[in-house]
Amino acid sequence: xxxxxIVNLILxxxxxxxxxxxxxxxIIGAYYLQIAQYIGIYAIMVLGINLVNGYLGIFSxxxxxxxxxxxxxxxxxxxxxxTDPVFFPICIFLGGIVALLAGFLISIPxxxxxxxxxxxxxxxxxxxxxxxxxxxxxxxxARGLRNIPANTNIGWVFLWLVAAILLVRMFINxxxxxxxxxxxxxxxxxxxxxxxxxxTKVVVFGFSAFLIGVSGGLLAHLLSFTxxxxxxxxxxxxxxxxxxxxxxxSITGSLLGAGVWALLVEVLRPLGVxxxxxxxxMLIMVMIYRPGGLAGGTxxxxxxxxxxxxxxKKRIGLKPESTFGSNGNSGKH
Amino acid sequence: MDMILQQTIxxxxxxxxxxxxxxxxSIVYGIVRLVNFAHGDIFMVATYSFFFLSTxxxxxxxxxxxxxxxxxxxxxxxxxxxxxxxxxxxxKPLRSAPKVSVVVTSLAVGLLLQHLVLQFIGPxxxxxxxxxxxxxxxxxxxxxxxxxxxxxxxxxxxxLLLSLFIMKTKTGIAxxxxxxxxxxxxxxxxxxxxxxxIAFVVGATVAxxxxxxxxxAYPIFDPYIGQMINWWSFTAAVLGGIxxxxxxxxxxxxxxxxxxxxxxxxxxxxxxxxxxxxxxxMILLIKPSGLLGKKTIQKV
Numbered sequence: 001x002x003x004x005x006i007v008n009l010i011l012x013x014x015x016x017x018x019x020x021x022x023x024x025x026x027i028i029g030a031y032y033l034q035i036a037q038y039i040g041i042y043a044i045m046v047l048g049i050n051l052v053n054g055y056l057g058i059f060s061x062x063x064x065x066x067x068x069x070x071x072x073x074x075x076x077x078x079x080x081x082x083t084d085p086v087f088f089p090i091c092i093f094l095g096g097i098v099a100l101l102a103g104f105l106i107s108i109p110x111x112x113x114x115x116x117x118x119x120x121x122x123x124x125x126x127x128x129x130x131x132x133x134x135x136x137x138x139x140x141x142a143r144g145l146r147n148i149p150a151n152t153n154i155g156w157v158f159l160w161l162v163a164a165i166l167l168v169r170m171f172i173n174x175x176x177x178x179x180x181x182x183x184x185x186x187x188x189x190x191x192x193x194x195x196x197x198x199x200t201k202v203v204v205f206g207f208s209a210f211l212i213g214v215s216g217g218l219l220a221h222l223l224s225f226t227x228x229x230x231x232x233x234x235x236x237x238x239x240x241x242x243x244x245x246x247x248x249x250s251i252t253g254s255l256l257g258a259g260v261w262a263l264l265v266e267v268l269r270p271l272g273v274x275x276x277x278x279x280x281x282m283l284i285m286v287m288i289y290r291p292g293g294l295a296g297g298t299x300x301x302x303x304x305x306x307x308x309x310x311x312x313k314k315r316i317g318l319k320p321e322s323t324f325g326s327n328g329n330s331g332k333h
Numbered sequence: 334m335d336m337i338l339q340q341t342i343x344x345x346x347x348x349x350x351x352x353x354x355x356x357x358x359s360i361v362y363g364i365v366r367l368v369n370f371a372h373g374d375i376f377m378v379a380t381y382s383f384f385f386l387s388t389x390x391x392x393x394x395x396x397x398x399x400x401x402x403x404x405x406x407x408x409x410x411x412x413x414x415x416x417x418x419x420x421x422x423x424x425k426p427l428r429s430a431p432k433v434s435v436v437v438t439s440l441a442v443g444l445l446l447q448h449l450v451l452q453f454i455g456p457x458x459x460x461x462x463x464x465x466x467x468x469x470x471x472x473x474x475x476x477x478x479x480x481x482x483x484x485x486x487x488x489x490x491x492x493l494l495l496s497l498f499i500m501k502t503k504t505g506i507a508x509x510x511x512x513x514x515x516x517x518x519x520x521x522x523x524x525x526x527x528x529x530x531i532a533f534v535v536g537a538t539v540a541x542x543x544x545x546x547x548x549x550a551y552p553i554f555d556p557y558i559g560q561m562i563n564w565w566s567f568t569a570a571v572l573g574g575i576x577x578x579x580x581x582x583x584x585x586x587x588x589x590x591x592x593x594x595x596x597x598x599x600x601x602x603x604x605x606x607x608x609x610x611x612x613x614x615m616i617l618l619i620k621p622s623g624l625l626g627k628k629t630i631q632k633v
Contacts (some may be wrong), residue, residue, distance in 0.1 A: 113621040114622075116571055121618075128610050131606040233560050244434060273452040280445035283437070283438075283444075284442065284445070287430075
């Protein structure tokens with residue numbers, strides 16, 4: 001069989017070609033393209049939130065504020081400093097870096113404060129951020145920032161999403177990733193085996209903030225305007241819903257959560273207010289029947305699918321018992 | 334001096350409402366260890382029930398105080414049923430699930446309640462009828478409205494009643510036992526499910542009385558009111574030390590103090606949120622488990 005890496009590469013290139021063809025020949029309407037871009041942007045954000053709320057296991061409500069930082073700083077840079085569209089990725093990157101600094105700032109209280117108390121501090125960050133932006137005149141105050149160059153297209157969203165997925169994967173398999181998972185299980189035990197908990201928290205919060213900031217920048221350049229009210233309570237709740245709907249500590253879960261929630265909200269749009277009622281009921285059902293979220297802490301992988309097919313075949317009697325290779329139906333990380 | 338006295342009255346009025354809402358948060362948290370983010374929207378439904386019931390009752394009987402009393406009792410009963418129903422349907426299947434899935438479920442319940450009201454009642458802001466006669470008292474230059482006295486008096490009375498209930502009655506003792514150690518309590522013959530239901534009933538009752546009082550002070554409301562109230566009362570509960578009822582009262586009054594006093598000191602009133610949350614973050618950095626919260630010992 002092919003090795004996992006080659007299969008992944010082929011899938012990646014195929015998706016890129018399909019997206020290019022769709023974009024270039026305008027096979028699907030602008031509306032559907034817009035939804036696809038939303039899903040991609042939300043997926044980057046959810047990956048970022050998942051690093052702190054999932055992998056690190058700290059209940060944070062700061063993502064809306066961080067997203068605002070990323071959106072505003074990258075918009076200001078692309079509006080006043082690097083106005084040429086060629087520099088667009090640099091603007092997004094710099095926005096992410098500013099957000100990363102904000103992430104460092106939020107990580108400091110987490111050394112001492114725990115649980116719901118930390119949640120309040122991060123919520124405070126979000127609300128303070130919103131209020132500060134409402135009061136700063138040079139970023140438009142409560143009316144927000146207008147005439148941001150609309151540089152985001154499906155290609156950039158796709159590239160950033162792929163980069164985000166690869167970065168998160170590399171991170172989780174790195175030394176810091178192991179420390180993060182150890183911290184999630186038990187902070188004191190991790191400290192006893194000489195995990196530098198403070199450094200790990202700073203790194204994870206910073207990395208998470210970078211991804212959330214990038215998604216904020218992409219969103220601002222997609223809509224070509226941004227205002228403080230976008231990044232309030234609603235964004236806090238929706239971010240949480242997408243993370244836990246998909247399933248924590250899972251890249252697959254992040255993509256699923258963003259995709260399912262964004263699609264659900266769009267598909268049900270003709271129903272008006274009813275869509276939120278249906279969406280909420282479905283969310284409750286998912287939580288009751290799959291408390292770990294849709295992905296439930298597992299990752300989708302070729303090996304996992306092969307194993308699953310094997311186990312199904314075995315169950316319906318197509319394949320004799322084999323002694324190896326089919327001991328689970330999905331690959332746990 | 335007059336200014337300070339006037340603001341103190343405002344502070345007490347807002348603080349008693351926040352305190353009542355934070356108590357609801359804390360009681361449920363103490364028993365189930367659940368941050369019930371639907372609390373604000375339960376408050377919102379209570380406000381609507383209060384509005385419809387009192388408007389209808391006013392056409393039947395002219396006596397304001399009778400209407401006030403009947404509505405407070407009836408709304409508390411209705412909202413208690415609602416809260417217990419929500420607990421049975423949405424939270425009970427998740428008793429053994431990870432804590433965060435219950436939190437997300439409660440967010441979803443809040444979303445559901447809010448949009449059900451939006452769909453069936455509509456987004457137009459409404460005005461709660463005045464149930465306290467418009468009487469003003471003057472002490473020097475200080476204006477005190479009768480409704481302000483009623484709010485503070487009713488809130489204090491409810492808090493007194495609640496502390497008697499928790500400290501003296503058999504059910505209250507059982508609740509404290511379950512909050513301390515649910516497993517040990519159930520071995521002593523305390524039904525865990527009943528205690529949870531009682532916690533939700535108490536939380537909902539206190540929230541609906543809070544809704545009635547809130548309606549007297551700030552009569553205009555719409556379906557979105559729940560979200561604001563939700564985060565503010567959660568903040569008050571956490572500030573005092575979540576799970577601790579005295580802490581919730583203290584947190585409520587402290588939050589109100591910050592909200593009322595910061596515009597007096599600040600040049601621009603729009604900086605209020607920044608200062609309010611700045612102070613809250615400071616307090617939590619100094620006392621990481623809230624003002625009256627017990628320091629939990631972590632075991633490996």
